[in-house]
Amino acid sequence: MVQKDWIGVSKWELDTPCLVIDEEILEENIRTMQGHAASFGKQLRPHVKTHKCSHIGKMQIEAGCTGLCVAKVSEAEALVKNGIRGTLITSPVVTGFKMERLMDCLQEDPELMVVIGDSANARDLDAAARKRGVKLSVLVDLDPGSGRTGVSFKDGLSLGRLIETLPSLRLCGVQCYAGQVQHIVSFDERYQASLHWMGQAAEVVRQFRQSGLPCHIFTGAGTGTYEIDCRIPELTDLQVGSYTLMDAEYLSIASSQNPTRFEKFPPALTLLTTVINTNHDHFVTVDAGLKALYHHGATPYVLHPPDSGFEYDWWGDEHGRIALSHRSKKPHIGEVLELVVSHCDPTVNLFDQLYFTRKGKVIGIWPVDLRGKCQ
Amino acid sequence: MVQKDWIGVSKWELDTPCLVIDEEILEENIRTMQGHAASFGKQLRPHVKTHKCSHIGKMQIEAGCTGLCVAKVSEAEALVKNGIRGTLITSPVVTGFKMERLMDCLQEDPELMVVIGDSANARDLDAAARKRGVKLSVLVDLDPGSGRTGVSFKDGLSLGRLIETLPSLRLCGVQCYAGQVQHIVSFDERYQASLHWMGQAAEVVRQFRQSGLPCHIFTGAGTGTYEIDCRIPELTDLQVGSYTLMDAEYLSIASSQNPTRFEKFPPALTLLTTVINTNHDHFVTVDAGLKALYHHGATPYVLHPPDSGFEYDWWGDEHGRIALSHRSKKPHIGEVLELVVSHCDPTVNLFDQLYFTRKGKVIGIWPVDLRGKCQ
Numbered sequence: 192m193v194q195k196d197w198i199g200v201s202k203w204e205l206d207t208p209c210l211v212i213d214e215e216i217l218e219e220n221i222r223t224m225q226g227h228a229a230s231f232g233k234q235l236r237p238h239v240k241t242h243k244c245s246h247i248g249k250m251q252i253e254a255g256c257t258g259l260c261v262a263k264v265s266e267a268e269a270l271v272k273n274g275i276r277g278t279l280i281t282s283p284v285v286t287g288f289k290m291e292r293l294m295d296c297l298q299e300d301p302e303l304m305v306v307i308g309d310s311a312n313a314r315d316l317d318a319a320a321r322k323r324g325v326k327l328s329v330l331v332d333l334d335p336g337s338g339r340t341g342v343s344f345k346d347g348l349s350l351g352r353l354i355e356t357l358p359s360l361r362l363c364g365v366q367c368y369a370g371q372v373q374h375i376v377s378f379d380e381r382y383q384a385s386l387h388w389m390g391q392a393a394e395v396v397r398q399f400r401q402s403g404l405p406c407h408i409f410t411g412a413g414t415g416t417y418e419i420d421c422r423i424p425e426l427t428d429l430q431v432g433s434y435t436l437m438d439a440e441y442l443s444i445a446s447s448q449n450p451t452r453f454e455k456f457p458p459a460l461t462l463l464t465t466v467i468n469t470n471h472d473h474f475v476t477v478d479a480g481l482k483a484l485y486h487h488g489a490t491p492y493v494l495h496p497p498d499s500g501f502e503y504d505w506w507g508d509e510h511g512r513i514a515l516s517h518r519s520k521k522p523h524i525g526e527v528l529e530l531v532v533s534h535c536d537p538t539v540n541l542f543d544q545l546y547f548t549r550k551g552k553v554i555g556i557w558p559v560d561l562r563g564k565c566q
Numbered sequence: 567m568v569q570k571d572w573i574g575v576s577k578w579e580l581d582t583p584c585l586v587i588d589e590e591i592l593e594e595n596i597r598t599m600q601g602h603a604a605s606f607g608k609q610l611r612p613h614v615k616t617h618k619c620s621h622i623g624k625m626q627i628e629a630g631c632t633g634l635c636v637a638k639v640s641e642a643e644a645l646v647k648n649g650i651r652g653t654l655i656t657s658p659v660v661t662g663f664k665m666e667r668l669m670d671c672l673q674e675d676p677e678l679m680v681v682i683g684d685s686a687n688a689r690d691l692d693a694a695a696r697k698r699g700v701k702l703s704v705l706v707d708l709d710p711g712s713g714r715t716g717v718s719f720k721d722g723l724s725l726g727r728l729i730e731t732l733p734s735l736r737l738c739g740v741q742c743y744a745g746q747v748q749h750i751v752s753f754d755e756r757y758q759a760s761l762h763w764m765g766q767a768a769e770v771v772r773q774f775r776q777s778g779l780p781c782h783i784f785t786g787a788g789t790g791t792y793e794i795d796c797r798i799p800e801l802t803d804l805q806v807g808s809y810t811l812m813d814a815e816y817l818s819i820a821s822s823q824n825p826t827r828f829e830k831f832p833p834a835l836t837l838l839t840t841v842i843n844t845n846h847d848h849f850v851t852v853d854a855g856l857k858a859l860y861h862h863g864a865t866p867y868v869l870h871p872p873d874s875g876f877e878y879d880w881w882g883d884e885h886g887r888i889a890l891s892h893r894s895k896k897p898h899i900g901e902v903l904e905l906v907v908s909h910c911d912p913t914v915n916l917f918d919q920l921y922f923t924r925k926g927k928v929i930g931i932w933p934v935d936l937r938g939k940c941q
Contacts (some may be wrong), residue, residue: 206663206941209573240883262884263853282853282884285842285899288581308843309899339851339881340843370882467660468683468715476714478638478657481912483940486862506714507745508911509657509940524660524684534895536883537856540916543938562917563937565858565884566581 197553202528202546205553207465208483210539211529211546214554216459217247217435221505223455224417224434225254227533231421235262236279237409238432241536243561244545245273247435258302260410260430264289265564267296267303273560277302281366281430283332283340285312289566290319297325306332306366308341313354320359328361329354330408333395335369335388347395351404357455364408365399367392368430373415378445385416386423393425414456418447440488458531460539461494464511466526475522477503477511479530483541484511488534495529496520503530572928577921578902580928583858585914586904586921588931591834592622592810598830599792599809600629606796611654611785611808615913618936619920620648622810633677635785635805639664640939642671642678648935652677654785656741656805658707658715660687664696664941672700681707681741683716687713688729695734703868704729705783708770710763711743722770726779739783740774742767743805748790749876753820760791761798768800789831793822811835813910815863833906835914836869839886841901850897852878852886854905858916859886863909872893878905880918 202211228235234257239248248270258277261267270278277300284293284305297303297320307313308327320327331351334341342350347365354362369388375381389411401404412420412429420426433441437458446453464479484491486505493501493513498517513528515521522528532538539545540562544555547555575585577810603610614623623634623645633652636642645653652675659668659680672678672695682688682704695702706726709716717725722740730736744763750756764786774781787795787804795801808816812833821828837859843851859866861880868876868888873890888903890896897903907913914920915937922930 204663206661208940283842286581286840288579308845308879312899314851334845338846338849339885339887342845465661467658470683470709470717471713474713479940481860481862481909482915486860486912487856510714512714524687534856537861540857541938541940563916565583565854 197546197556200553201550202463202551202553205463205546207463207527208479208543209546211461211463211464211548213459214547216548217459219253220251220434220437220459221251224431227258227417228421228429233421233426234428236428236430237435238281238430239266239270239561241432241539242435243539243559243564244557245270245275245560246557248275256522257428263564263566264292264296265566266561268292268562269561271296271299276300279330280303280305281368282306283308283312283374284316294319294325297327298323302328303330304330304363306330306340307350307354308332308334310350310353313350313357313360317359319355322401326359326361328363328519330364330366330410332367333367333392335364335367335371335392337369337371339370341367344391344395348398348402351399352402355404362405364406364427365392365395367411367418368413369411370413371411374440374444375415375445376448378450382419383413385419389420389423389426393423396425414441415444433535436535436539438488438533438538439490439492439531440534441487442531458494460532460535462491462530462532462538463527464530466522466524466528469521469524474512474514476506477513477528478509479503480510481508484530484532485534485537485541489539491530491533493528494531501528572921572931575928576836577923577926577928580838580921582838582902583854584838584921585917586836586838586923588834588836589810589922590926591832593625594724595809595812595831595834596626596629599806600631601795602792603804608796608801609803611803611805613656613805614641614936616807616914617810618914618934618939619932620645620650620935621932623650632803638939639667639671639934639939640941643667644936644939646671646674651675653679654705655680656743657681658683658687659691664690669694672702673698679704679705679738679872680705681705682725682729683709685725685728688725688732688735692732692734701734703738705739705741705785706915708740708742708767710742710746710767712744712746714745716742719766719770723773723777727777728775729762729807730779737780739781739785739802740767740770742786743788744786744791745788748788748791749815749819753817753822753825756790757794760794764795764798764801771800789816790819808910811910811914813863813908813913814865814867814906815909817906818864833869835907835910837866837905837907837913838902839905841888841897841899841903844896844899849887849889851881852888852903853884854933855880855885856883859905859907860909860912862912862915866905866908868903869906876903883918
């Protein structure tokens with residue numbers, strides 16, 4: 192879906208608010224993470240819930256990832272429709288309606304996988320697959336101490352054993368995604384916390400193998416722990432997502448090299464917004480509010496103009512407030528500012544398309560084709 | 567766009583997360599507000615940025631409103647495309663590209679209006695209209711002391727005089743929308759604050775009339791001040807929006823009758839969400855997180871099951887956490903809960919459709935056809 196009339200245009204002429212991708216940075220981020228995983232002998236299984244864009248998913252596949260992750264069945268449907276195979280659904284599928292949709296996907300993508308964190312749910316999925324005469328690949332979802340989804344580490348083995356007895360399920364291993372540690376600001380504290388939880392998941396993997404249960408997959412980790420979790424020998428692949436686009440929240444945590452900034456992955460995603468009111472001395476109003484910049488995570492920051500002293504804050508559904516500092520040159524009505532977004536995942540989910548640019552010119556427009564797919 | 571397969575189905579069988587409208591409550595809310603305005607001799611000019619749904623806009627028109635408000639040009643385009651006429655754009659239109667789109671709309675809807683809060687912007691709009699050989703109806707946007715958009719009260723008259731000299735603009739009056747007072751919890755404080763600002767706007771209206779400037783429209787007010795601003799004789803119409811759907815944020819402020827609840831308009835909008843994990847004693851996990859319930863305003867609350875002791879909190883992009891109290895009966899996996907959303911406007915903007923129900927059964931599915939239109 193390329194709208195030809197914008198191709199070749201400077202990004203500064205785009206109608207705003209809109210989301211822009213610097214394709215060179217995106218490619219470099221994808222390459223960097225793929226190379227990092229490979230250097231540890233790991234695979235990548237990137238999470239597309241971040242970018243919600245099949246085109247970026249295909250870039251990740253071309254770069255060598257082993258498959259993609261989605262959070263919801265409706266996202267898996269969109270990937271299947273786009274010819275993408277081997278998707279892992281990282282959240283449990285529990286209703287009859289969603290199981291039917293899952294089985295429809297499975298008939299197109301026999302490598303589709305889903306996680307299970309409950310024994311009754313395992314039996315239900317087995318029955319649904321048997322009814323269709325198919326076999327569903329599954330992972331035991333291990334709760335990394337947060338309680339959101341998954342079984343406790345101590346119950347992991349018995350759930351694995353149950354699944355192994357169910358004829359229409361194919362046990363492939365375990366998932367443990369410690370979402371709660373990804374944004375710990377201190378690298379050392381994040382390091383300790385992640386190894387604490389993921390180490391217990393590795394112990395379950397060893398139990399599986401000692402018990403003769405199939406376990407060729409141990410998937411987990413996020414962008415915040417990509418440097419840390421690779422040290423776990425049992426881990427087979429990383430479910431990183433935000434590294435592709437980045438946002439103010441991730442950029443403000445420490446990396447192994449820098450205590451104040453997570454600098455390995457520069458922001459490929461930015462938001463363009465236009466100044467619409469300049470009637471005051473110390474601030475101006477822009478056209479991006481709650482509906483264009485999701486209100487969660489860190490405060491968005493102004494990338495362009497550089498060193499402007501501008502500070503963004505939300506100002507209702509439709510507007511933002513740009514506070515000026517003593518060194519700021521006040522922008523004029525119609526001026527376009529470029530911001531790094533607060534939290535990339537829910538912000539991308541607000542837009543229908545991403546403008547891909549190279550050297551500041553639009554080279555393609557790709558749909559956020561998984562947008563709104565929260566079911 | 568009616569998906570026939572859901573019609574007649576109980577809302578409890580819908581795939582979740584999804585947004586549901588109780589049509590009887592919606593109709594009653596529309597009727598109540600229309601009747602309230604009429605009893606004061608005022609018109610309604612409801613803001614569709616709340617529901618982003620042309621179908622609901624048409625219900626408001628059928629109930630007798632004088633026209634609809636939108637925040638952005640892209641929303642006006644969608645209404646024009648749906649045959650709706652007489653729309654007011656409540657935020658300034660400042661770029662050349664958007665002015666061209668505005669003029670395209672104007673050729674379909676000659677009654678289209680836009681606000682102006684800057685003299686250079688007035689001249690630009692005049693030139694754009696002249697180039698097309700059309701006349702654009704405009705309102706002077708008065709800044710209600712928040713600074714977001716509009717000119718100060720003291721500069722209102724001179725901007726009106728300038729506009730009156732511009733041949734392709736048709737001055738119709740003023741807008742003053744005091745967004746910052748709508749959610750003041752105390753009714754008395756809200757009353758004082760709103761009359762303080764709106765009273766100054768009324769003074770500008772009197773200046774216009776004394777100076778012989780056209781001023782048949784003085785539009786303003788929101789759901790939070792609908793009882794208050796009607797007391798201003800000069801006010802001609804109310805830009806109320808949230809009264810249609812309602813949310814936890816508005817429901818938690820005082821009304822003139824009740825110091826703890828804004829009870830005149832019950833919630834017509836609710837979110838259905840499914841329990842997907844029950845592995846813990848004191849909480850369960852549901853399938854609605856940041857991407858299904860916008861993280862802004864008050865905390866969403868559980869409407870069904872009633873008196874459950876359940877408390878919702880966000881738990882990442884995809885999930886929510888339902889804390890149980892000592893009196894709670896723990897829900898089972900697959901159980902559907904019904905929530906009043908935090909802030910209706912940005913939450914509706916996350917979904918493609920609204921399931922309309924009567925007596926708990928789906929009777930229609932209407933697209934959120936203005937969703938994502940933040941440009």
